[in-house]
Every structure is written in C-alpha cells, then in structure tokens.
Amino acid sequence: MRGSPKIDGLEEKLSQCQRALEAVNSRLHGAELSPEARRSLEREKNSLMNKASNYEKELKLLRQENRKNMLLSVAIFVLLSLVYTYWTM
Helix, strand or coil: CCCCHHHHHHHHHHHHHHHHHHHHHHHHHCCCCCHHHHHHHHHHHHHHHHHHHHHHHHHHHHHHHHHHHHHHHHHHHHHHHHHHHHHCC
C-alpha cells in the first residue's frame, strides 16, 4: 500500500538519514581517529540521530492523521449508503 507523497518523502529522508548514520558509526568504529575528528563525528552522529527522531515523530503523526481520515471516509460512506438504502425502499 502506497502512502501519501508527503509520507513517502519523509520515509525517503529517514532512510537517507539512517544510511548516513550507519556510515558515521562505521567511521567511528573503524580506523584510529584524532580526538578532534572523533568529536566531529560524534556531533554529526548526534545531529543525524536528532533528525531521524524528528522524521519518525512526523511520520507517526502523518500516519495517525491518515488513519483518522480513512475512518472518517468509511463512516461517511456507510452513512450515505444507509441514507440511500432507506430512501430507495
């Protein structure tokens, strides 16, 4: 099932952020780093983690909104079906 373009875009941003985070983690645990390089990578890692967290929160809210809208649409459809059925009898 495809989501809305906004959700798809956020999922792509989250995916890119997670890939970048994996790359930073790999560099952190890989070769010997100077203290300055390590601090820089740690700051980048924290920034990416914050971005990912924000994307996840935004996705959660958009999905909740989509569920509400879908339930509202179903309720309206059922109501209109009942009204149609009542008046055509």
